[in-house]
Amino acid sequence: MKSPGKTQTKKVQESKASGSDGNDHGRIVSLATGDECLDTTQLNQLEQSFREWAEDSRRSDVRLSRQRILLIFLLIRYTGAKLSEVLALNPFEDIDWIRHTVVFRGSALDPREVQISQALSSEIRDTLGNPPFQQESGTALNLDPGFVRRKFYERAQACGFHKQLGGPETIRKARAVELMRSNMPLPAVQMILGHSTPSLTSAYVSFSKEEIQLVAKRFMEKESLRKTSARNSFYAKIQSITRGDIQTRVDLTTIDGHPLTTVITNDSLERLGLRQGRLITAEVKAPWVILQGGENDPASSAENRFKGILTKITRGKINTECVVRISDATEICAIISSAGDLLLQLHEGDGVWVLFNCFSVVLHVD
Incomplete structure (x- = not known):
């Protein structure tokens, strides 16, 4: 494992679990020179190490302490927050269990709200439901930052990584790269991390001249394919969305002007993020x-x-x-x-x- 101080650019490898199709420009995002962090596969390996470690004790007080560290790791891992922001959280007030969001109140005038998955929200709520956490109320995550860093370093080394790669700041950076590699828009990543300007976020990654040319080539090829629809495939614009109790009707117009209608589940509507005016691809077998x-x-x-x-x-x-x-x-x-x-x-x-x-x-x- 190379140390974070190496100056060569490290190409971020796409995780096998990401489900990308191989033509996604996010696959060739490179870390900025001198910066190295864990990729998605390594982050998942580190997470599994934390989970096993948190349960690997017969003493209830030790398990409680380790569960705190696990919660802190999960919040940094999936929100990209700073360690200080997570330690300052009152999880009973700052996490919305219905909307599945975490509010970081670093600025009283402009708190930052970050979305988390329903599964993570439920896991945190269940953990905090244990009596020892209930008794501590708003101080459940209020641990010494030096102690937290040491435990993060230990877990990284247990996975065979350089300890600095497991540091809270590096995990925060890894989350930013992971989101950008998944094609989340830069302004959205900036908002999640709480950066004041896009340049702070974009500094995490860089593109070589060859990579920029490859991105442009793939984009142009995809654009061309859209304009000349593949067999049984239509590139279309959403004209209207009619939502029902269980399913939603979506009316489209193809690039050739043909009307097209589909019915999908309400879950699919939310998962795909569909809205009127959006361009999408429709396919029929x-x-x-x-x-x-x-x-x-x-x-x-x-x-x-x-x-x-x-x-x-x-x-x-x-x-x-x-x-x-x-x-x-x-x-x-x-x-x-x-x-x-x-x-x-x-x-x-x-x-x-x-x-x-x-x-x-x-x-x-x-």
Whole structure:
């Protein structure tokens, strides 16, 4: 393990757990020269070390002390807060268990609110529900900062890392890099960390000339793909969102001007962060597409219907693949049974209708 004092730039490796698609410019974010910190995999390893250590004692007073350290680590790990800010928290007043937010009151005039996950919020609440924490009320996290740093260093060394990589300040920096690598906008990371200017946040990372060229190339390629929709994929703008008790209807307009409707769960609406006017990608799987001949608009309950020209037919023993061009930039592939192919008597060059219902459309957010 290289020490933090090394001056060479260290390329941040994408965590296997991040789920990125390989074309994400966040994957090539590099740490600023002279700065090194843990990546996501290493942070998770350190977190697991803290958790095992917190439970590895038969004495209740020792477990209580270690649980305090674990809570402090988790708050720094997932909020990017300073050690002093976490130690000053009154968790019973400064954590909103309903909205899952933590309020840091470093400035009485401008407190900073940071979102945490529901799972972390519940874990902290359950831990603080233990009687020893209840008795201490607002001082549950009020520990000596030197003692906390020593325990952080010990856990880092137990994982085989240089102790400085486990320091509270370095973990805060690692969180910032992790968020930017996940494509969180710089102003949002700045707000979470409480930096006064974006330059303080952006100083954590740097790009070489080659990396900037690679970012630009990937961005332009992705932009080009959006303008020339891939098969069964539409780049579209959200026109309206109608929320129900369980599901939400989303009406879109593709770049070719075609209307498109999908129904998703309310959870998906929140998770994807959808809003009117946002550009997203909609996709429909080939087996979900229905073909119908004729010139007139077919009588069907399918919300999505497009008139096109059958440009290619590939027949097999069981299935037939049909490609329909609905505009110069968009093709839709349908896979139908060979029996259905015989029934429709399809030929290349025929005009056909492409149909699929609103539940067949999957939305993707860049």
